Amino acid sequence: MSQAPIPYPFAEPTRLDIDPRYEAIREQGIVRIQLPYGEPSWLITRAADAKIAYDFRKFGRREGLTHAIPGLHNTEGIKIPSLLLNMDPPEHTRIRQLAAGAFTPARIQEMEGWVQGFTDELLDEFEAHGPGADFIAMFAHKLPVLVLAGILGIPKDKAFEFKKWIDISSDSSATPERKLEARDTTLDFIRGLIAERRENATDDLLSVLINARDEGDKLEEEELVSLAMALWHGGFKTTLWQLGTTVFTLMTHPDQWHDIKEHPDNMHAALGELWRWIPSFKPGRAFGFWAKEDVTFSSGQVVKQGEHVLIEFAVANRDNSVWPDADKLDFHREKPQAHFSFTGGAHSCVGQHMARLQIRLAVESLIRRFPNLELAIPADEVEFDPDSFMRGIRKLPLKW
């Protein structure tokens, strides 16, 4: 007998809290939910079930193009077949591999000095401003734009002007018309850049992609445009919000802040734990998948072919069966396990090494330059953004 779907999400999340109602859901296994838009879905909160749903042989995205996609809002605007997020292997693999080549750990390591340079410049300005400086406006809003603009070969001034359209397209308070306008302006801008590079090739990623060949086939124009757009969309706001919540988490966990400063040799584990613990995407905001066949989950519940699943990976990251006392931020876990913050499977974040690098350099540089860093206002006065798709902080004034 099929269950009546539960209205979802339960509530707008408060700051970095995880709704206690997920505990009972996880006990139960997977449950049927209904988001404000689209078809019903299945909610996944167990780590073991997340692994099942990230298997691209069983679950895909393509089917979403002809369905009403479950979500908080109408997402008709992103039903573009050439968008990476709407593709399944093997077409997805072909295009993704081109982008992934630019973001391998080795390539990212080569970029470390360059990203450190931006980090230093921004922290110089931050320091010059003096205590009370807003880390979000002065640092988190700028670093990912500088990095992405550098990778794609977009001049700095144009990148900041263009950033406002990205702000609109990911702002849930913007009207659908305004979002479509933002999408079209973004597309035009990228098409213009591509035309420019065809005239004058440089050594940036866009020029590399234009000339990229895969088994003799060039990328189609629209695939190229979509890929450049995916990098902009995927790499900017995400890193911005994560920079803010990472610093906020450290500032509101004084023992862990002390620990990370005292144990620089444990930096890798500490940052991994921060990635796991910080709930990044808000409930209902992850991109789901459609079952390609009937699939049985860990509780024995079967998801039928053609049904949708929504993986709340921030909740799966708090599964006590994988991370004992999972709600605790513990930099010295005996058995650190891979987290889901970049999801898993075929669509896992292609820019994750770049994201990890920016967060690491920011944390290391803050420790080096401002060892006495603390919040300049009480923690409960730090304002979170109700309109962002990730948990995001609007203003983070710091003192040292």
Ligand code: HEM
């Ligand atoms: C804090 C930083 C970041 C977070 C939390 C994050 C998170 C994610 C997540 C959860 C996905 C999976 C989306 C899906 O299911 O389709 C994803 C995909 C993606 N990310 Fe990131 N991301 C971050 C930074 C970046 C950066 C810096 C870039 C590029 C420079 C990037 C580019 C992408 C792209 C292109 C995809 C789509 C991959 C695909 O569909 O195959 N991301 N990211």
